[in-house]
Amino acid sequence: MAKKDYTNWDRKELIKEIDQLRKRKKYGLVWEDKPENVVEQCKTELPVLEEVKSKEIITDPDKPINLLIEGDNFHALSVLNYTHKGKIDVIYIDPPYNTGAKDWKYNNDYVDINDRWRHSKWLSMMNNRLKIAKNVLKKNGILICAIDENEISHLGVLLEELFPSKHITPVTVIHNPSGIQGKNFSNNNEFLFFVYNGSEKSIALEERDEDGADVRPFINGAKGNTKSYLRESGNNSFYPILVKNNEVVGFGDVCAINFHPKSRVVQNGKILEIYPIDNDGVERKWLFSRNSVEEIINELSVKINSRTKEPQIIRTKNKINYKTVWISPKYNAKKYGTELVKNILNKDFPFPKSLHAVEEAIKASVHPKDSIILDFFAGSGTTAHAVLNLNSNDEGKRKFIICTNNEGNIAEEICYPRIKKVIEGYTDIQKAKIEGLGGNIKYFKTSFVPADTTDKNKIALTEKATEMLCVKEDTFEEVKTTKQYKIFKNKKRYTGIVFDHQAINDFKKEITKIDGKFSLYIFSLGDDTFDEEFEDMKKKVKLSPIPEAILRVYRRIFK
Numbered sequence: 001m002a003k004k005d006y007t008n009w010d011r012k013e014l015i016k017e018i019d020q021l022r023k024r025k026k027y028g029l030v031w032e033d034k035p036e037n038v039v040e041q042c043k044t045e046l047p048v049l050e051e052v053k054s055k056e057i058i059t060d061p062d063k064p065i066n067l068l069i070e071g072d073n074f075h076a077l078s079v080l081n082y083t084h085k086g087k088i089d090v091i092y093i094d095p096p097y098n099t100g101a102k103d104w105k106y107n108n109d110y111v112d113i114n115d116r117w118r119h120s121k122w123l124s125m126m127n128n129r130l131k132i133a134k135n136v137l138k139k140n141g142i143l144i145c146a147i148d149e150n151e152i153s154h155l156g157v158l159l160e161e162l163f164p165s166k167h168i169t170p171v172t173v174i175h176n177p178s179g180i181q182g183k184n185f186s187n188n189n190e191f192l193f194f195v196y197n198g199s200e201k202s203i204a205l206e207e208r209d210e211d212g213a214d215v216r217p218f219i220n221g222a223k224g225n226t227k228s229y230l231r232e233s234g235n236n237s238f239y240p241i242l243v244k245n246n247e248v249v250g251f252g253d254v255c256a257i258n259f260h261p262k263s264r265v266v267q268n269g270k271i272l273e274i275y276p277i278d279n280d281g282v283e284r285k286w287l288f289s290r291n292s293v294e295e296i297i298n299e300l301s302v303k304i305n306s307r308t309k310e311p312q313i314i315r316t317k318n319k320i321n322y323k324t325v326w327i328s329p330k331y332n333a334k335k336y337g338t339e340l341v342k343n344i345l346n347k348d349f350p351f352p353k354s355l356h357a358v359e360e361a362i363k364a365s366v367h368p369k370d371s372i373i374l375d376f377f378a379g380s381g382t383t384a385h386a387v388l389n390l391n392s393n394d395e396g397k398r399k400f401i402i403c404t405n406n407e408g409n410i411a412e413e414i415c416y417p418r419i420k421k422v423i424e425g426y427t428d429i430q431k432a433k434i435e436g437l438g439g440n441i442k443y444f445k446t447s448f449v450p451a452d453t454t455d456k457n458k459i460a461l462t463e464k465a466t467e468m469l470c471v472k473e474d475t476f477e478e479v480k481t482t483k484q485y486k487i488f489k490n491k492k493r494y495t496g497i498v499f500d501h502q503a504i505n506d507f508k509k510e511i512t513k514i515d516g517k518f519s520l521y522i523f524s525l526g527d528d529t530f531d532e533e534f535e536d537m538k539k540k541v542k543l544s545p546i547p548e549a550i551l552r553v554y555r556r557i558f559k
Contacts, residue, residue, distance in 0.1 A: 029157040032120040037107045038072045042558045045448035047075035049467040055443035064399040070411040071446025073376040076403035077132050082553040083472035088136045089371035094146040098122040132557050142365040143195040167198025173326045175333040204366045205319035237285035240273035248300040254290045330356035343428045349380045358386040369396030378402035381415040385422050388437045461547040462523045473519050496520040504533050521546045
């Protein structure tokens with residue numbers, strides 16, 4: 001930016017300029033905000049959803065309904081701010097890395113390395129989306145964002161500003177072991193930012209199969225009579241571990257100070273008492289005190305020493321804290337990303353994530369097997385594939401919501417076909433038959449209604465809101481449809497939409513025949529919920545006015 005020339009400014013102008021400068025941020029990320037067309041569009045048009053019924057896939061009514069939303073992700077997130085506020089357990093995103101290789105567009109123009117505003121455009125794009133995406137996360141929800149070296153520093157500061165109360169940890173993932181040759185370094189890694197509540201256990205334990213280690217610490221590298229490993233340094237860790245039929249069955253009490261076992265292994269009927277004594281008869285201690293060893297009994301096993309023929313107590317760590325560097329062949333993005341997509345679709349797709357890296361990121365969040373995972377940079381659909389795979393492996397009922405535009409027909413020719421094949425099964429390019437994972441998906445496109453709050457536009461928004469309300473309530477099975485009202489259901493509840501308040505009595509007669517609770521949306525030009533009309537049904541019906549409830553959300557995020 002050119003420097004300002006203050007030479008001809010008068011006193012009033014200079015005072016105003018000083019005030020503005022004083023208000024500027026003193027610390028943090030500063031960039032030139034670049035207005036974005038899709039954001040500006042929402043000042044004149046409001047996004048809604050329209051279902052593409054022909055792309056629905058239902059293989060099992062007992063499994064959750066997943067969602068694919070085709071459209072700009074800012075518009076999709078705007079809709080989700082109404083339908084899923086505070087409902088999302090995990091957001092996993094893989095945004096464009098802004099390499100300067102013309103791999104993403106801003107306001108319909110590709111951004112290349114010579115664009116002097118490319119970092120500002122990228123930050124504006126991310127800020128616009130993350131600012132409203134945070135509204136859909138649960139209080140204990142986790143955001144996971146993939147990135148490489150081009151924007152890692154900027155993204156880190158942006159996340160700190162948007163999530164000031166959260167803990168942020170960058171994780172290094174070795175995704176390209178052979179590396180991509182640069183001028184000075186060969187890059188073989190990318191990063192995952194985990195944004196989570198640091199005040200509670202938010203990150204799960206990693207499942208590992210590791211070689212067992214003797215639970216006497218001197219076996220693991222300490223030599224001689226290192227005092228910290230001797231009995232005298234902690235008598236509460238000197239007790240017998242009880243073994244029967246080569247299995248750990250329990251633990252004896254902490255031994256009295258003046259008690260000294262005659263040997264490391266003491267026979268007591270059918271039970272062997274194993275003490276932490278070395279081969280030279282030196283009394284050591286176990287790695288775990290008596291009051292904490294009970295917690296790891298399932299990780300302890302017995303191994304017979306090939307030389308002494310005596311039993312050793314071995315601990316195999318099945319679950320440990322995730323490390324901040326992930327190294328495994330399964331994270332190879334070429335084999336489990338590029339080649340996997342090619343194998344499924346017989347099409348090339350640039351830089352898809354390793355399926356297993358995304359699975360691991362989702363597994364790293366402490367959330368139940370019925371959690372909701374959102375990806376608003378869906379690309380080839382790896383996140384959807386990962387969720388379906390996890391559910392197949394552990395009988396989970398996780399749901400995914402993925403959002404992608406159709407730039408280059410990515411939604412219709414890559415993302416959706418991949419998910420369809422993974423659900424239904426397919427024959428890969430080697431002619432091998434791959435069994436489907438099963439699952440259900442509904443396909444939506446973003447559409448628009450005029451934003452001016454005229455009565456005509458409120459009616460139009462209400463008429464277009466049916467899909468949004470079904471998504472909000474997760475009720476997609478149609479029960480009854482008339483011009484005045486509609487009823488939908490799932491296995492637990494019903495959704496009613498009344499378009500004409502004069503049809504309230506007919507609607508009430510209809511739902512008296514139905515045993516179940518209702519979320520009821522009634523059209524009102526104002527904010528009338530018609531409580532009096534449903535006074536006799538207040539235990540059965542939860543009321544909400546439309547479109548005012550939707551407009552209230554949009555006013556907040558589009559202000």
